[in-house]
Amino acid sequence: METTETLDRVAAEDVGGAAEVEFARAVESVWRPRWLLAGHIDQLAKPGAFLTIALGDRDAVIRKDADGQVHAFYNVCPHRGARLCEGRTGAQSPRAIMCPYHGWTFTPAGGELMKAPYMHDDFDLAGWKLYPVHARLFHGLVMVSFADDRPASTESEAAGDAVAVFGRGSWSLAQFSSEEVAVAWPEVVEGDALHLDAPGLDGAHVSRWEPASIVAVGAEQAAIRTARPTGAGTTQIEEYWFVRESEGNHDQGEVIGCANPRPTPHP
Numbered sequence: 533m534e535t536t537e538t539l540d541r542v543a544a545e546d547v548g549g550a551a552e553v554e555f556a557r558a559v560e561s562v563w564r565p566r567w568l569l570a571g572h573i574d575q576l577a578k579p580g581a582f583l584t585i586a587l588g589d590r591d592a593v594i595r596k597d598a599d600g601q602v603h604a605f606y607n608v609c610p611h612r613g614a615r616l617c618e619g620r621t622g623a624q625s626p627r628a629i630m631c632p633y634h635g636w637t638f639t640p641a642g643g644e645l646m647k648a649p650y651m652h653d654d655f656d657l658a659g660w661k662l663y664p665v666h667a668r669l670f671h672g673l674v675m676v677s678f679a680d681d682r683p684a685s686t687e688s689e690a691a692g693d694a695v696a697v698f699g700r701g702s703w704s705l706a707q708f709s710s711e712e713v714a715v716a717w718p719e720v721v722e723g724d725a726l727h728l729d730a731p732g733l734d735g736a737h738v739s740r741w742e743p744a745s746i747v748a749v750g751a752e753q754a755a756i757r758t759a760r761p762t763g764a765g766t767t768q769i770e771e772y773w774f775v776r777e778s779e780g781n782h783d784q785g786e787v788i789g790c791a792n793p794r795p796t797p798h799p
Contacts, residue, residue: 551716555764558717559588562743567668567675567683569745569758570594571621572772574672574705576602579626582617583674586762590678592665593617595629595640604667604676605629605643610660611636620710629662638662671699673756687741694739694747698754703774710770717744717761725769728755752776 570585576596583594584607591607593616607616614633617624624630628637628646637647643662648655666677670687677683687695713720720726726746728738736750745758754774762768 551764555716555761556588559761563587563761564590564678565683566679566743567666567670567677567685568760569673569756569770570604570667570676571674572672572705572708572774573600573602573669573674575621575708576674578623580623582622582624582629584617584620584622585676585760586768587678587760588762591615592676592678593629594667594674594676597641601641602667602669602674603641603643604665605638605662606665608663609633609636610662611648616662636660671701672703672705694737694749695741697737697749698747698756701749701754702777703754704777705772706775707773708771710768712762712766712768714765715767716765717759717767720744720759720767720769726757726759728757730755 564587568585568587570592571583571594573596575581575583576594581596585592585594592604593607594602594604596602605616608614609616609631611631612633614631616629616631627640629640629643630637635647635649636645638645638661643664645657645660648657648660666679666682668675668685670685687699713725715725721744726740726744728746728748730753732753733748733750733755736748736754738746738748741747741756741758744760745756748755752775754776756772756774758770758772760768760770
């Protein structure tokens, strides 16, 4: 309620900020309550590898523990608010998440503070930890949610739905691309930017995956193209290409990618 009242007040006081207000409302009502595609487990294969994902002014870092489980935290140190990990993908120590500002070090699985240099001798490590973000795996896809309460899983189980077909296969990530464009997310969703077209996807199952993804699953290849708002007039467009794993063979093989239309900003 407080968030809605604040947005209404800002809109009334600043007509020029209407786009920002509308964006903030969309984040709260459309995006924050849902599971968002943050990456694929193959991107966390190397020790210490991390993913980050941003939604508006929210930012999360994702790590995998020794048991293969994924954990996500707000990408901010609770000490002085510094960003913990830079870049969409990267790597830190396999045993820790470390803040680059003062070297505070946290466990990748639970976010507990392990070390706090330059603090006094009786400083209580137990009183500090990273703020968690909901995370889970869906057939290798890393999903996160910034919702207050953990959302239910809503992937379709319909026989012909591409998301369900993807879930019944075993896939390796072959290519990943990410680009921020100066186009508002509704224009991306309503336009051709989420279109997938490639020879390797002839006869594929194709379905929309809300709020802003399209999934295509062919005989030997699959692709996901997704959009996520980063600001009132900017959108992150990301594309994942997969090859089907054959028994005893996890080679990525050749992917016949596509040149999808890049959304054009309106003048």
